[in-house]
Amino acid sequence: RRGRAPQAPAVLLQKIRDPAVVHRALVDNANEFSNRPPARLHVALVRKRQGQRNENLNSVAHGPHWRALRCNLTAGTLHPSRLGCLAPLQREAIQDLIATLSSKSKGAVTELHAHLYGAVFSVVARLCFGDGVDDRDVRAMCRVIKDLQLSIGVVRPFSPSGSVLDKLVEWRRLRRLFAINARLTEMFLPFIKARPSPCDNGGRRPYVDSLVDLRIPSNEDEHTATAKSDDVDCGRRALRDDEIVNLIKEFLGAGTGTVAVCLEWALAHLVDRPEVQRRLRREVDAEAAAVSRAGAGMPYLHAVVLETLRMHPPLPVLPRHVQSDAAAGVLGLSASDLYVNFAVADIGRDGRTWTNPDEFQPERFLAGGEADGVGPLPGPKGIRMMPFGAGHRFCPGVGMAMVNIKCFLAALVREFDWAPPSAGGGVDLTELDGFFKVMKTPLSARATPRNQGD
Numbered sequence: 001r002r003g004r005a006p007q008a009p010a011v012l013l014q015k016i017r018d019p020a021v022v023h024r025a026l027v028d029n030a031n032e033f034s035n036r037p038p039a040r041l042h043v044a045l046v047r048k049r050q051g052q053r054n055e056n057l058n059s060v061a062h063g064p065h066w067r068a069l070r071c072n073l074t075a076g077t078l079h080p081s082r083l084g085c086l087a088p089l090q091r092e093a094i095q096d097l098i099a100t101l102s103s104k105s106k107g108a109v110t111e112l113h114a115h116l117y118g119a120v121f122s123v124v125a126r127l128c129f130g131d132g133v134d135d136r137d138v139r140a141m142c143r144v145i146k147d148l149q150l151s152i153g154v155v156r157p158f159s160p161s162g163s164v165l166d167k168l169v170e171w172r173r174l175r176r177l178f179a180i181n182a183r184l185t186e187m188f189l190p191f192i193k194a195r196p197s198p199c200d201n202g203g204r205r206p207y208v209d210s211l212v213d214l215r216i217p218s219n220e221d222e223h224t225a226t227a228k229s230d231d232v233d234c235g236r237r238a239l240r241d242d243e244i245v246n247l248i249k250e251f252l253g254a255g256t257g258t259v260a261v262c263l264e265w266a267l268a269h270l271v272d273r274p275e276v277q278r279r280l281r282r283e284v285d286a287e288a289a290a291v292s293r294a295g296a297g298m299p300y301l302h303a304v305v306l307e308t309l310r311m312h313p314p315l316p317v318l319p320r321h322v323q324s325d326a327a328a329g330v331l332g333l334s335a336s337d338l339y340v341n342f343a344v345a346d347i348g349r350d351g352r353t354w355t356n357p358d359e360f361q362p363e364r365f366l367a368g369g370e371a372d373g374v375g376p377l378p379g380p381k382g383i384r385m386m387p388f389g390a391g392h393r394f395c396p397g398v399g400m401a402m403v404n405i406k407c408f409l410a411a412l413v414r415e416f417d418w419a420p421p422s423a424g425g426g427v428d429l430t431e432l433d434g435f436f437k438v439m440k441t442p443l444s445a446r447a448t449p450r451n452q453g454d
């Protein structure tokens with residue numbers, strides 16, 4: 001038995017649903033809960049290289065390495081003061097999306113997910129690589145990132161007791177993930193080598209440039225194993241190419257899939273509830289500068305987005321590794337070295353804190369409503385919804401996500417009348433757990449350009 005790999009931690013299927021316990025764990029005792037993914041998936045996603053870990057921001061343990069990566073992303077690329085620079089990218093992507101949807105014959109039924117995904121991806125990819133990346137590259141990357149998310153499927157801890165068939169399926173999935181990773185590396189490396197980007201990028205500093213310039217704390221093993229001596233300076237080192245590839249992959253995937261799926265859900269509810277669509281359109285029409293101001297000063301638009309995220313948080317559970325007895329104690333468990341799931345989706349539909357939680361009622365977020373003052377992130381006192389997580393690992397993309405969702409949604413409602421595929425028909429709002437919480441029946445709708453339909 002000597003030399004055998006250590007046992008995988010036991011898997012606990014239990015979900016942690018009580019908002020007070022979630023708050024105690026993720027906010028008050030966050031350091032005790034690691035969001036390291038299960039070993040096998042981890043290897044496939046963030047792959048070890050010569051015995052070294054190759055982490056992304058989401059997988060890296062809390063500490064100096066995480067702080068350096070997170071600071072680089074939030075203080076540089078995603079800082080609220082820079083979100084205004086996104087406007088030209090958003091305008092371009094919206095124009096293309098409107099042109100594509102308008103080119104369909106009037107009243108044709110369109111399946112929307114791929115169009116929404118492609119439009120959001122083009123904004124995120126240009127923020128990542130700068131204006132030097134052309135449309136063909138963007139489309140090719142978009143396909144492979146989408147493929148990666150589909151291939152990951154539901155993120156679940158690997159169960160060591162699976163049947164032979166389960167193991168075979170898992171093995172094939174991992175092989176596919178390795179192949180996709182190799183393809184993405186091939187696509188991204190030329191952009192890493194070619195920086196700084198030759199264009200001025202409208203005052204934006206591409207994420208890839210910031211990663212190449214970043215110096216992270218290095219440890220002894222890394223000094224000796226791979227880092228070139230001229231890259232190591234005062235206990236800090238440059239990121240290796242494979243680490244940069246991994247962080248780019250995370251940025252593109254996290255920045256696109258979540259936003260596209262939220263847009264699809266929001267449109268689905270607008271198709272399902274014409275009176276909500278009309279009310280939103282009145283607000284959007286009244287706000288002439290909706291696109292450039294990205295929905296600022298549009299309370300109903302804000303409410304529609306929050307209600308969508310409450311009901312359909314794209315990441316419905318946050319898996320965590322319970323590392324210590326102290327952490328187990330916080331959860332009222334008797335043992336550590338377990339995985340648990342913090343139930344984001346259940347919290348947003350908790351009947352103790354939400355009236356008619358399964359009904360789409362954006363009005364609840366307006367002044368005087370039951371959720372007046374509730375925002376995308378939980379406040380310090382307690383948790384009523386947490387689509388972007390809670391505690392120090394909350395999503396750093398929350399600002400960019402809200403701005404992107406609002407400006408795409410405002411434009412789609414301003415330009416088109418949205419109706420179900422068949423007159424008087426409804427929309428199937430059944431959910432399906434994939435990499436994100438998606439629509440079981442992808443949204444198809446009739447988009448009639450308003451200047452033709454009026």
Ligand code: HEM
Nearest residue numbers: 057058254255258259315387388389390393394395397401
């Ligand atoms: C509707 C859109 C989005 C939703 C619902 C969402 C949700 C989340 C959630 C729930 C987490 C995990 C938090 C935790 O573990 O406590 C997370 C982490 C993360 N998100 Fe987002 N996200 C969205 C958009 C974005 C965007 C636009 C970006 C950047 C381009 C982004 C980048 C990240 C990163 C890098 C992490 C890992 C942070 C860390 O561990 O420090 N996300 N997101």
